[in-house]
Amino acid sequence: MQIYWTKINKIIEETPEVKTYLLDCPEDFTWEEGAHTHLALEGFNAEDKPNRSLIRHMSISTLPYENSIGITTRIREQCSEYKAILRNLEVGSELAIFKTHSNVPLKREDKNVYLLSSGVGLATFRPLVLDYFERADNVNKIHSLNIDSSKNFLFKNVFESAPDKKFTSQFVDNRKDYYEEVRNLATDKEGLFYIVGSDEFLVQNIELLREQGINLDQIMLDKHEQTLSKFLSMDAPV
Ligand SMILES: Cc1cc2nc3c(=O)[nH]c(=O)nc-3n(C[C@H](O)[C@H](O)[C@H](O)COP(=O)(O)OP(=O)(O)OC[C@H]3O[C@@H](n4cnc5c(N)ncnc54)[C@H](O)[C@@H]3O)c2cc1C
Structure with missing residues (x-):
């Protein structure tokens, strides 16, 4: 090492x-x-x-x-x-x-990408968005949703909606608005959903996405293979 x-x-x-x-x-x-x-x-x-x-x-x-x-x-x-x-x-x-x-490079599979994060979890996504701005190949669009109850939202110069780049960024400060919006985003049954936050945050997001019919292979977590399967097998298959 x-x-x-x-x-x-x-x-x-x-x-x-x-x-x-x-x-x-x-x-x-x-x-x-x-x-x-x-x-x-x-x-x-x-x-x-x-x-x-x-x-x-x-x-x-x-x-x-x-x-x-x-x-x-x-x-x-x-x-x-x-x-x-x-x-x-x-x-x-x-x-x-x-x-x-x-564990979470930007997948270039001609899909819509949704970045769901809590607090400083946004830090993991900043380079994904910059990489997309440099080269948008095979990514349809990116939407970022971040929840931070402190209301001191991070990296606002990067996480600023840019319609010409097919990038949208949303910040919310409470769980009700957050999960309502995740439900909205999950109407895209083909999207790729990246999630970064505490383990409890991951569990709640995975549960909601699964309820909305999102498949496990559409959910990306910053976890090693072993831990990943533990997280993603917590719920029954749709
Ligand atoms: C793949 C991966 C990527 C990560 N990336 C990031 C990242 O980019 N940025 C990041 O910040 N974290 C990241 N983390 C999490 C990081 O590793 C730490 O677990 C996290 O920042 C908490 O740090 P800490 O344990 O030092 O606790 P703290 O943040 O200092 O504390 C955690 C909680 O415990 C309480 N606490 C802790 N010690 C005491 C004490 N002595 N007395 C009273 N209360 C106490 C605090 O009040 C707080 O509520 C990542 C984790 C993983 C697995």
């Missing part, structure tokens, strides 16, 4: 609780849209066994052409040791990244 040590080159305050850490790109490091990585704090490998409390999975919210690895995360006042350390890091601080992989 290759561990890349890199430095923070910029910290963006996206909202009062959400920050994006832009990291220098190591020379031979690249990634696909939808990728996540393991982001580790200094000292994580100081002992024989890696210290898990200093490691988290994080999506990469940028694309390689932006020349930085973007990590977007919510840091609440009451937070884990990991987030408390991260909050105090500055430009120039070192972080390690390893085991980078995309």
